Amino acid sequence: EAGVAQSPRYKIIEKRQSVAFWCNPISGHATLYWYQQILGQGPKLLIQFQNNGVVDDSQLPKDRFSAERLKGVDSTLKIQPAKLEDSAVYLCASSLVRDRGRAANYGYTFGSGTRLTVV
Amino acid sequence: RKEVEQDPGPFNVPEGATVAFNCTYSNSASQSFFWYRQDCRKEPKLLMSVYSSGNEDGRFTAQLNRASQYISLLIRDSKLSDSATYLCAVNPGNSGYSTLTFGKGTMLLVSP
Numbered sequence: 380e381a382g383v384a385q386s387p388r389y390k391i392i393e394k395r396q397s398v399a400f401w402c403n404p405i406s407g408h409a410t411l412y413w414y415q416q417i418l419g420q421g422p423k424l425l426i427q428f429q430n431n432g433v434v435d436d437s438q439l440p441k442d443r444f445s446a447e448r449l450k451g452v453d454s455t456l457k458i459q460p461a462k463l464e465d466s467a468v469y470l471c472a473s474s475l476v477r478d479r480g481r482a483a484n485y486g487y488t489f490g491s492g493t494r495l496t497v498v
Numbered sequence: 499r500k501e502v503e504q505d506p507g508p509f510n511v512p513e514g515a516t517v518a519f520n521c522t523y524s525n526s527a528s529q530s531f532f533w534y535r536q537d538c539r540k541e542p543k544l545l546m547s548v549y550s551s552g553n554e555d556g557r558f559t560a561q562l563n564r565a566s567q568y569i570s571l572l573i574r575d576s577k578l579s580d581s582a583t584y585l586c587a588v589n590p591g592n593s594g595y596s597t598l599t600f601g602k603g604t605m606l607l608v609s610p
Contacts, residue, residue: 412597421502421585421600422542435597470541486532486587487598489541 381405383490385471391496397459400493403452404473410434412487413446413456414470422470428454461497468492501525502588504601511608515576519604521586522568530589531569533560535582536603542585545571576608 384403392398404411409430414422425444427435431451439446443462448454458465472487503522511517523531531548546553548560548569559572569586583603590599 414600419506419602421504421602424597424599427597486534486544486547489543491541494539 383471383473383488385469385490385493387493388491389494389496391498392461394463394497395460397457398461398495399455399457400469400471400495402454402456402471402490404454404471405475405488408473408475408488409451410474411448411454412472412474413454414472414489415467416470416492417467425456425469458495461495463497466495466497468494501590501599502586502601504584504586504604506602506604508605508607511576511606513576513578513608513610515608516572516574517576517606518570518572519584519586519606520568520570521588521601521604522566523588524567525588525590526564526567528567528588528590530598531560531562532587532598533558533569533571534585534587534600536585537582542600545584573606576606578608578610581606581608 386401411428413425415425416422425439426446428448431448444458446456470492471490474487501524509517533545534542535545536542546555546560548562550562553560557574561570583605585603586601587598
């Protein structure tokens with residue numbers, strides 16, 4: 380089974396520039412998550428999609444971050460404009476969910492992440 | 499109190515030792531619990547789920563204590579390859595969906 384694919388692996392940008400990350404989840408996984416992991420911290424949820432709808436974006440800094448999953452498969456996460464504190468690893472994960480509350484029993488599968496450095 | 503708390507460590511142990519980590523959670527309605535392993539500069543990988551009855555997988559044993567709101571991970575006969583950061587993850591249970599909240603992780607260093 381192919382895993383969660385993410386690109387690019389690394390990105391270095393200057394502050395105030397924009398950047399986009401791409402994620403392709405495991406085939407058949409309806410739920411997709413974007414997490415931000417700052418060095419020394421645990422992953423922090425940014426946004427969760429169920430198919431192409433947003434389930435939870437309460438921790439997404441909406442003034443600069445946006446995400447979409449137009450066809451319920453691939454997803455992109457964008458930052459515009461970037462700040463120094465956005466330097467982190469951006470992890471995409473997917474899980475197999477069909478009913479409320481059941482997916483957690485399966486855990487997530489993470490992609491290898493995109494390491495963003497803002498200078 | 500933070501939602502999910504872990505001792506960051508590092509825990510330095512010799513090969514063959516037994517080591518245990520705890521993770522506390524604040525929401526008593528939390529439904530699901532997991533341990534993830536994260537190697538340096540890699541993504542987290544699911545190590546094991548934590549069931550109410552406990553869960554054992556080879557040298558690894560996970561326990562849940564709902565009364566005291568913590569989960570634990572016990573590693574027996576530590577190997578050098580066990581060196582990693584161990585993240586606990588909890589479904590807070592307040593959204594009805596599968597969102598996991600992660601702790602900051604506990605670093606384990608196993609030495610020869």
